[in-house]
Amino acid sequence: MATAAAAPVHPSSYHEENGIWSWLTTVDHKRIGALYLYTAMLWFFVGGFEALLLRMQLHGPNGRVVSAEMYNMLFTMHGTTMVFLVIMPLSAAFFNLLIPLQIGARDVAFPRLNAFSYWVYLFGSLFMNASWLVGAAPDGGWFGYTPLTSDYSPGMNIDFWMLGLQILGVSSLAAAFNFITTIINMRAPGMNFMRMPIFTWMSFVVQFLLVLAFPVITIALVFLQFDRFFGTNFYQTSAGGDPLLWQHLFWIFGHPEVYILILPAFGLVSEVLPTFSRKPLFGYPVMVYSGILIAFLGFGVWAHHMFAVGMGPIADTLFAVTTLLIGIPTGVKIFNWIFTMWGGDLRFTVAMKFAIALVALFTIGGISGIMHASPPADLQQTDTYFIVAHFHYVLFGGSMMGLWAGIYYYYPKFTGRLMSERLGNWHFWLMFIGMNLTFMPMHWAGLMGMPRRTWVFDAGQGLEVFNMMSSYGAYLQAVAVLLGAWNLWRSRTTGAIAGNDPWGGPTLEWSIPSPPPDYNFATIPNVTSRYPMWAAKSPELRTDVPHTGEGERVKSAKELGIPMPNPSIKPLLASGFMTLMFASMLPMHFSTPRPTLAVVGIITFAILMTLTLYSWLLTPLEDAH
């Protein structure tokens, strides 16, 4: 446990270099994780601000805060931002920070590719949001249904959206190949798959979802791009094409995507609950199998998003049944978390409160999900606020609560300091109350027929009070988020010194100093159990880094003779050129196509990117040793 007596070691003293250049060229998974975390937090503010404007508009009947056009852009960008620029990258931050530490590795398998993934994400997110600067932010909804996004969207709005998503897809795929390889190939001796920490397991499953789901949306977007830029017929009904093709392809990606969003949070909570219950995770193997089963079934339920299009009774029944089935492994997880806490020695830290909030709120969202798994019920609920309530309970109440639990739990590991519990309690309770105040009334508003994605509602339909509650809840959440961010920022310098293992955690990451040295493990541990830090048989793991007692100076990689990858600017350059290559397609925008400009841009940046990649691949990762 951390004690005030531990000598303060300034976190930054662990890195050999700290200038801005060292961040631009870093290939250290911990630094890349921090970059993901802070960038995603930035977009969390932007996406949250967009949501706040939506709620101000809907505060009362016939609001006039924003125009209808602006409202369309706001809800589209709110959804797109929260899914692709906040929850996925926050999960990626934890993949980066935790996976190598949990499996006892010194870095990921391809450190430079890892940096590339981050820079592509950053540039892709900037590209997508640059649309605001030209007043043409995407406005077709986060799932971009055709023909709304093909024939009926002549502006550049959708061009930014589809090209932005293509760029972000590259980031996710590159990261997924990297983490699959890392987990398969870099586990410490003795760490077989059934000894792997549960967060790493859930992340492993998510990487497979990414690898298999992203190519599908890539192709759907390519078709859309070709339809818009080259006049192809993929979604053109006049040529015999079918706009439903988009819906199928999108949701074959989109439903696995929701598990991509939730499983990392499930993994984090499955780390937090055992530590603060002082009990091993209940039914670890079942937790692993249910995660795999959720992912597997997740590819067979996509059309439940499409009951309203009239697929016929057989398809409706089939997808209703698979959707109900997927509730079973999910329910198993809920029960396992409850049984983990049952009879445990519970400590209600802020991280624990967020974790319990996930269990409770995700259950509510899961139950409303089961309700519209039934096609007749879904036909009443689809496109109403009931659906909005449902997916905010699973994504905000689920993913975001889980990610906040992870942030409070792992912050001391990566900064060396604890976050303030007092501020954290304010943050948690305001967020919890605000969240329920916002999204619970939406169930009623939705069942009373209030449609989604409509910029005003009329007075006298009984919707005023629900919308007012939702709006006040949103303001409360804004305060909560600011408190959380303030806590995150302030604790870097004022938080209590954490020590190696502030919570008494069970897994390998707690055996090394906080923040971890560049090389993570001076000695690669030999793993003999699922919870090495708790195993009575191997107490020596508690001093796994023999060179450093708590508070002692940590030796550098050079002093220990550990080979470290060299920093490189090439991942940043390659991702920059790639983003510019995609951006060069904008002049193909169909109201005034300038193909020459586009072709020149694409070829120029493709050549620059290829040259950078060659230079990257021909430069060894490490100095010869």
Added chain:
Amino acid sequence: MATTAVVSQGHPPTSTGLDHRKVAIWAFIGSECMLFTSLISTYLIYKGRSVTGPFPHEACSPPQCATELPAILDIPVTSASTFVLLMSSLTMVLALAAVENKGMPGWGTGGWLGMGSSKLWLLMTALLGTTFLGFQAYEFTSFVHEGLTIKTNLFGSTFFTLTGFHGAHVTVGVLWLLTLLAIDMRRGLGPKDALLVDISALYWHFVDVVWIVIFTVVYLIQ
């Protein structure tokens, strides 16, 4: 009980014993499978749904088309290009074997010509790939001359996109092979470099296998 392994210097061995790059290329190929599955499924869904010609396997006559248009696919020519691509898989195998066995007794001396020359087989594979691309360029241009572009009908949109994506993959493969050839000419590829050739071979064979599916679905099934 000593539970802490003494591995403080150098890299620990990988968990599977496989090189990272080998694991990653398999994950990549898994992803590529979904990419081509999406393209091929779309082709199949839209098969026979074009409202105007030219059609792949049957003629189009007025009033459906402005003029009489024959079936557009030239199956004998594409069979030849398919044969060329399949042969490139054979030369790829020979290239990998040449790299893996370089310096073994009874294996070639490392000159350009001879069964054991990795340079020869890498070059042959790249040439066969380029020949395939040449066939594709010929096919695309002749289709455009016969009135089928990517805009004409659903067949044009799905055909050019599907085979174009495949052609782009072959192009990347040819560049990869030429890069290996350049390394081979500069410093020689030996058994320690076998992995470099091995992963490119996996990619190359994958692209070949995809073509077998495309050839069957687009050209052979009427």
